[in-house]
Amino acid sequence: MRRGLQRSFVGQLHTRIGTTVLVRGWVYRLRVLAKTTFIIVKDCSGEAQCVAATGSLAHLSLKLDDVIEVRGQARADERARHGVRSTSSTRWS
Numbered sequence: 001m002r003r004g005l006q007r008s009f010v011g012q013l014h015t016r017i018g019t020t021v022l023v024r025g026w027v028y029r030l031r032v033l034a035k036t037t038f039i040i041v042k043d044c045s046g047e048a049q050c051v052a053a054t055g056s057l058a059h060l061s062l063k064l065d066d067v068i069e070v071r072g073q074a075r076a077d078e079r080a081r082h083g084v085r086s087t088s089s090t091r092w093s
Helices: 010-015 054-060
Strands: 020-032 036-043 046-053 067-076 084-092
Touching (some): 010 046, 036 054
Antiparallel strands (some): 020 067, 036 046
């Protein structure tokens, strides 16, 4: 069993604002812009918006329904549909 950061369900992210979170789910929506990519990750508890630099994701060739793991900072953001988003900082797989 892996040690370290434990998975956070999307439905619990509002309680983890300001901390590093690990979210596992599938790509529900994908919006690729020139410098920024917005990924809506869905799991059994809801949806979260993840934001990353487009260049950092180019090698992954993400598409809808891909299963991913995102590690990043949980932030409250009223612009996000559900009020919480994760800003990716380290790992996409």
